Amino acid sequence: MSEEERSLNFIEHIIEDDLKAGYDKKSLRFRFPPEPNGYLHIGHASSICLNFGLGLRYDSPVNLRFDDTNPAKEEKEYVEAIKADVEWLGYQWDTECYASDYFGQLYEWAVALIKQGKAYVDSQSSEEIADQKGTPTEPGTGSPYRNRDVAENLRLFEGMKNGEFKEGEHVLRAKIDMSSSNMLMRDPIMYRILHKPHHRTNTDWCIYPMYDWTHGESDYIEQVSHSLCTLEFLPHRELYDWFLDQLVDSKKLRPKQREFARRNLSHTVVSKRKLLQLVENDVVSGWDDPRMPTISGLRRRGYTPESIRNFADTIGIAKRENVVDVSLLEFHVREHLNRIAPRVMAVLNPLKLVITNFPEGTEEWLDAENNPEDAEAGSRQVPFSRELYIEKEDFREEANRKFFRLKLGGEVRLKNGYIIKAESCTKDENGNVVEVQCTYDPKSKSGSGTEESLRKVKGTLHWVSIPHAIETEIRLYDRLFSDATPDGHKDKDFMDFVNPDSFKKVKGYLEPSLKDAKIGDRFQFQRLGYFNVDSDSDSENLIFNRTVTLRDTWAKLEQKK
RNA sequence: UGGCCCAUGGUGUAAUUGGCAACACAGCUGGUUUUGGUCCAGUCGUUCUAGGUUCGAGUCCUAGUGGGCCAACCA
Numbered sequence: 001m002s003e004e005e006r007s008l009n010f011i012e013h014i015i016e017d018d019l020k021a022g023y024d025k026k027s028l029r030f031r032f033p034p035e036p037n038g039y040l041h042i043g044h045a046s047s048i049c050l051n052f053g054l055g056l057r058y059d060s061p062v063n064l065r066f067d068d069t070n071p072a073k074e075e076k077e078y079v080e081a082i083k084a085d086v087e088w089l090g091y092q093w094d095t096e097c098y099a100s101d102y103f104g105q106l107y108e109w110a111v112a113l114i115k116q117g118k119a120y121v122d123s124q125s126s127e128e129i130a131d132q133k134g135t136p137t138e139p140g141t142g143s144p145y146r147n148r149d150v151a152e153n154l155r156l157f158e159g160m161k162n163g164e165f166k167e168g169e170h171v172l173r174a175k176i177d178m179s180s181s182n183m184l185m186r187d188p189i190m191y192r193i194l195h196k197p198h199h200r201t202n203t204d205w206c207i208y209p210m211y212d213w214t215h216g217e218s219d220y221i222e223q224v225s226h227s228l229c230t231l232e233f234l235p236h237r238e239l240y241d242w243f244l245d246q247l248v249d250s251k252k253l254r255p256k257q258r259e260f261a262r263r264n265l266s267h268t269v270v271s272k273r274k275l276l277q278l279v280e281n282d283v284v285s286g287w288d289d290p291r292m293p294t295i296s297g298l299r300r301r302g303y304t305p306e307s308i309r310n311f312a313d314t315i316g317i318a319k320r321e322n323v324v325d326v327s328l329l330e331f332h333v334r335e336h337l338n339r340i341a342p343r344v345m346a347v348l349n350p351l352k353l354v355i356t357n358f359p360e361g362t363e364e365w366l367d368a369e370n371n372p373e374d375a376e377a378g379s380r381q382v383p384f385s386r387e388l389y390i391e392k393e394d395f396r397e398e399a400n401r402k403f404f405r406l407k408l409g410g411e412v413r414l415k416n417g418y419i420i421k422a423e424s425c426t427k428d429e430n431g432n433v434v435e436v437q438c439t440y441d442p443k444s445k446s447g448s449g450t451e452e453s454l455r456k457v458k459g460t461l462h463w464v465s466i467p468h469a470i471e472t473e474i475r476l477y478d479r480l481f482s483d484a485t486p487d488g489h490k491d492k493d494f495m496d497f498v499n500p501d502s503f504k505k506v507k508g509y510l511e512p513s514l515k516d517a518k519i520g521d522r523f524q525f526q527r528l529g530y531f532n533v534d535s536d537s538d539s540e541n542l543i544f545n546r547t548v549t550l551r552d553t554w555a556k557l558e559q560k561k
Numbered sequence: 562u563g564g565c566c567c568a569u570g571g572u573g574u575a576a577u578u579g580g581c582a583a584c585a586c587a588g589c590u591g592g593u594u595u596u597g598g599u600c601c602a603g604u605c606g607u608u609c610u611a612g613g614u615u616c617g618a619g620u621c622c623u624a625g626u627g628g629g630c631c632a633a634c635c636a
Contacts, residue, residue, distance in 0.1 A: 007575050007584090035636050070635065126634055133632050137563040140632085171634055181564040183632050192634035211636050234566060235631055259566090261629095266572080314585060316574045318567095321629060325572045328586050338599060373599065404597065413595055446595065453595095460595045527596045554597040556588095 009317045011050065011228060014258060015058070023225075027253050028060040031224045032086070032093070033215070035067045036078035036199070038272040039287040040085045040295045042308070042329070046263040049312035051228060052091040061094030063222055068100045069214050071198040079199070081287075085295040090305045095222070099214050100200045102221055106209050107161065109217065109247050110172060110190060114153045118246060119190060120146060121156040122173050129171075132178070133186055139179035140186045146175065160193055163206045167193045174213075176242060184239045188212055216240040219255035220248065227255050230262045231319065263315060264323045267479040268293045269487050269494055283498055284480070290534075290545050291480045291502050301477065302522055302532030302547030304340075307333040323485055330548050337522060337530045337547065342370045342377060345415065345462040346510045346525040346544075348474055350389035352435045352466070355420065357442075358386040363465070367447060368416040382511050383468040384417050389509050390463050395436055397425060402557070404459035406436070413460040415526060419444040419452070462526045464509045472542040474508035475534065508544065517542060524550075 008016065019025060030051045034040065040048075055062035064086060068074050086093065113119040122129060122145045134140030148156075160170055172191040180186055190213040197203050219227045227240075240257045248254050264270055269278075270293060278284050278292070287294050290301035298308065311332040315324050345368075363385045371377035394405045394412075406412045411421045418440040426435040443452035480502050486494035514523070522532040529549035537543045 007577095009574080013578095033636095037636080067636065073635075129634080130632070135563090135632055138632095168634065181631095183564090186632085189634055194634080208634095210634075215636085231566070232630060233636090235564085238565095261567085263573090314573075318574065320567050322573065325587070328573070331586055334598090343596080343598095369595095372594095372596085415595065417595095419595095457595080459597085462596070524596085524598085527598070529598095550596075550598050552597070557597085 010319065011054070011226070011258060011260060011317060012057070015054070015226060018225075025058060025060075027223070028054075028058045028225050029063070029094075029223055030054050030060060030226060030228070031063040031065045031097070031219065031222060033065045033067045033218075033229075034082050035070070035073075036075060036082060037070070037073040038078060038276060040082055041270055041272070041275060042265055042268075042293045042295070042298065043263050043270040044085075045089060045295055045308050046312045046315070046317070047228070047230075048086060048089055048091060049309055050260070050317055052086075052089075052093075053313070054226070055091075055094075060225075062091070063095045063097050063224070064093035065097040065218060065222070066099065067211070067215065067218075068098055068198070068200065069209050069211060071194060071196040071208065074199055076199045081296065085299075088295065088299060088305055089308065097218070097222060098200055099209075099218050100198060102214070102218055103201060103205055103209070105221060106214060106217060107207075110209075110213070111154065111157065113174065113190075113246055114157060114172075115150060116246070117150060117175065119153070119172055119174050120148050121153050121160070121170050122146075122187075122189075123156075123170050126168065129189075133183065134178070136181075136183060142178050143173070143187065146187070157191075160191065160207045161205070163195070165193055167195055169193060172207075174243070176239075182235055182238050184212065184235055185242070188239060212236055212239050213243060216243050216255065216257065217247070219257075220244060220252070223253045224255045225253060227257045229257060229259055231259045233257070234259045259319070260317045261319050261322060263312075264321075264485075265293055265329065266323050266326045266484040267481050267486070268326065269481070271487070274487060274494060277495070278480075278498075281495070283495070290475070291477050293480075300535060300545065302337075302530060302545055303333050304336050304522075307336040310336070323488075325484075326479065333548055334530070334551070337524065339373050340371075341522045341524040341530055343368075343372070343524045343526050344511055344514055345382065345464055346474075346508050346514075346528065346531075347389040347391055347462070347464045347469075348476075348506055348508045348525075348528065349392045350464075350509055351392045351395055351433065353388045353390050353395075353420075353463070354435060354437050355386050355388070355440045356423070356437050357439045360386055362386070363468070366416050366445075380513050382416060382513065383465045384414075385465040385467055387466040388414070388463045389466055389469065390436075390461050392433075394461050395422070395425075395433065397433070404554075405461065406438075406459070411457050413444075413446075413457045414440075415460050415462050416446050417463070418442070418446070419455065419457050462528075464511055466509075468512045469509040470512055470515055470542070472508045472510055472514075472544060474506050474531070474544045474546065476504040476506060476546045478502045478504075510542075514542070522547070 032051045132141045171189045173187045176185045191207045288296035365381040368382045399407045420438040420440045424437045481497045482499045483497040486497040530547040531544040534543040534545045
């Protein structure tokens with residue numbers, strides 16, 4: 001989809017309106033502001049694509065800003081992971097910023113506010129402050145310290161900064177309006193005392209600014225023009241503007257906050273807290289478990305950055321509640337992988353097939369196309385021999401004409417190989433088929449151009465030559481939750497909906513060309529799905545993750561029964 | 562018994578700003594195919610309700626209904 005054809009989302013409309021109203025395009029600037037207290041997930045990806053997409057669209061800088069005002073929760077490890085994720089998605093930030101870099105400026109501004117009588121030190125407990133806050137329907141009442149004189153406020157605030165007080169002893173509050181219908185305007189806390197080392201400023205500070213006092217001011221310092229956040233921050237906008245009103249220099253750009261609805265994905269949860277719960281309860285192996293909707297999980301699962309960007313682009317951005325069906329994400333990864341993933345053959349549920357008229361102890365190397373969607377992809381050789389594996393599901397002793405696979409007396413094409421006919425089968429004591437005996441037509445070789453090779457046979461199977469097969473571990477993933485909105489039930493916990501079959505480990509038999517596959521390499525296992533090499537692999541053992549199955553209309557037909 | 566936000570197919574977003582409701586996904590029907598993949602064609606809607614303004618309303622106004630957010634020394 002070309003840029004000019006695409007319709008604008010409401011954020012772009014706001015920007016276009018600003019531009020029309022005389023806003024200088026050169027002063028456009030955006031930012032992605034994660035708190036380094038956890039891993040990024042698909043919801044963040046949407047925000048990243050929004051902000052960096054705007055940067056690309058308007059040729060404007062986009063900062064990566066870590067909102068690191070709470071040393072109790074934040075760690076350097078997350079900073080590194082977040083940077084890696086943003087880069088992997090394919091975006092380049094203009095400046096790597098930290099709210100903590102502005103602690104000095106913020107402190108100066110706070111002192112100025114105190115001097116103007118617009119901030120005061122409150123010496124009550126958090127319970128007392130909460131009690132006086134009122135409720136959404138009742139106004140709050142002023143703190144007994146609300147009218148402390150400026151000199152005392154300054155002295156106490158400096159004392160707070162110098163570590164003269166214990167945590168919780170004092171806070172700095174903005175003096176706004178205890179009866180505002182907006183709870184956030186009822187003298188919000190600007191600073192609290194925290195005797196904790198910070199991942200960047202270490203022990204330089206023992207007071208830390210709150211989000212509201214930091215975010216808009218950071219935007220102003222960085223001269224961010226449009227500060228985009230999720231809908232739950234809408235009531236914060238009034239406070240965001242109030243703080244800016246106190247210190248904005250009219251010659252400088254004044255940032256504006258605008259809000260959009262966070263994107264929810266069906267069959268998963270998109271909340272750091274809930275994802276953490278999955279990790280801590282060992283429901284998954286970690287933040288990068290391939291079932292996790294984290295960027296690192298999707299990466300390990302085999303998703304491509306392009307597919308995630310296309311997904312974000314397609315779902316767009318708006319202000320209403322939403323649950324995007326995960327099938328849309330799957331569509332985008334299939335669409336991309338269909339174009340780029342080399343085709344190979346692998347059997348995951350093997351059934352032995354013996355071609356009785358193929359000479360014992362011999363092999364034949366067949367030409368196989370690497371990707372029918374990509375003329376440049378070339379071809380490779382795959383070995384054919386007397387004993388092969390096919391999928392158990394691809395053979396039935398008897399079946400109706402809707403079954404385009406192998407049945408006794410029936411014919412089928414072996415992909416890139418020959419047409420075979422099932423003559424008989426052997427069963428174990430339980431009646432399970434353990435071997436199928438076939439004959440092949442030596443003149444029907446794929447691509448040979450013979451009359452026999454051009455015969456139309458309904459059904460083509462993938463296969464692997466047993467003596468040449470590489471044995472590997474295959475990890476099959478399914479949706480982590482059986483319910484579309486696991487956290488959308490008032491009476492049930494989202495953990496109740498964890499899909500017990502979301503992970504299955506099986507043994508796979510792969511064509512030998514795969515032996516040199518490297519971690520991260522993506523393939524289409526023909527007729528099965530897209531797979532990539534997991535990071536748990538080593539030179540001895542390959543491990544594959546199933547990214548997503550192919551669309552399977554046959555499975556749908558079967559399910560209907 | 563408050564304030565604010567939102568409402569368009571099953572899902573997500575559009576609608577030249579008041580002018581024939583569009584795109585993608587999913588579903589369903591067919592066609593092509595040496596992947597039951599890909600590809601191609603077709604199909605699926607009283608724009609939450611009721612009033613109002615207007616030649617004309619998804620869009621503007623009023624009321625209602627439904628959903629969401631707001632009382633962390635979190636972000």
